[in-house]
Amino acid sequence: MSELVFFTGTMDCGKSTLALQMDHNRSARGRRGVVFTRDDRAGEGVLSSRLGLSTAAVEVRPGIDVHAYVKAAVKQDPEIDYVICDEAQFLDPEQVEQLALVVDELKLDVFAFGITTDFRTRLFPGSQRLIELADRLEILQVETVCWCGARATHNARTVDGEMVVEGEQKVVGDVGRDQAIGYEVLCRTHHRERRAQVGL
Numbered sequence: 001m002s003e004l005v006f007f008t009g010t011m012d013c014g015k016s017t018l019a020l021q022m023d024h025n026r027s028a029r030g031r032r033g034v035v036f037t038r039d040d041r042a043g044e045g046v047l048s049s050r051l052g053l054s055t056a057a058v059e060v061r062p063g064i065d066v067h068a069y070v071k072a073a074v075k076q077d078p079e080i081d082y083v084i085c086d087e088a089q090f091l092d093p094e095q096v097e098q099l100a101l102v103v104d105e106l107k108l109d110v111f112a113f114g115i116t117t118d119f120r121t122r123l124f125p126g127s128q129r130l131i132e133l134a135d136r137l138e139i140l141q142v143e144t145v146c147w148c149g150a151r152a153t154h155n156a157r158t159v160d161g162e163m164v165v166e167g168e169q170k171v172v173g174d175v176g177r178d179q180a181i182g183y184e185v186l187c188r189t190h191h192r193e194r195r196a197q198v199g200l
């Protein structure tokens, strides 16, 4: 039975690494898949992990019909039997619905990877639709850790080193403070208290 699975966790918990591993393990056994991403830090058309691995991917630009794309790909190559989509929080809700249609109509497994909430603790529209539609949610096993030692559950944004709670929902970036806009994972308490590490 094919399914839509949403693998989620904070930033930096290993989602892209797992996506690359799942693609590798399947393709090593001769299975074929379509790999999608949207606005990876490493640039367009690439799925990258902080461990240094990366693979070519189809960039899901706004408005692209991912179901139509996969249907055409399967027509060309009927051996395709899975779809991977990284940075799925950035998908349009309609594109998530199209991924569900890939499962239901084309009978392929779809593995989506992404964060659920933004720096304000609000759901990304794409993640909301995934939570609504996925057959299964998988929280990644590798825990990220707040500066206090507790499990990190939330993503914070820093601007010039200071934690902020207002701004555009989407700003592509990395964890760390050596950039104008950076991110840090925190436990809920320290996110609520707006105590990123720099504020100690």
Ligand SMILES: Nc1ncnc2c1ncn2[C@@H]1O[C@H](COP(=O)(O)OP(=O)(O)O)[C@@H](O)[C@H]1O
Pocket: 010, 011, 012, 013, 014, 015, 016, 017, 018, 048, 049, 050, 051, 142
């Ligand atoms: N130098 C390192 N040594 C060991 N593990 C590392 C190192 N750098 C990064 N990692 C691992 O990579 C993870 C981030 O992987 P990545 O797939 O890029 O995360 P995500 O896609 O969830 O943001 C970190 O949580 C950590 O486990």
Ligand SMILES: Cc1cn([C@H]2C[C@H](O)[C@@H](COP(=O)(O)O)O2)c(=O)[nH]c1=O
Pocket: 010, 011, 012, 015, 016, 039, 040, 041, 114, 115, 117, 118, 119, 120, 155, 156, 157, 169, 170, 171, 172, 173, 174, 183
């Ligand atoms: C919290 C938050 C994150 N983002 C961006 C920053 C990164 O480009 C991605 C997350 O990538 P990762 O592989 O999970 O580290 O999302 C954003 O645009 N807005 C936010 O609030």
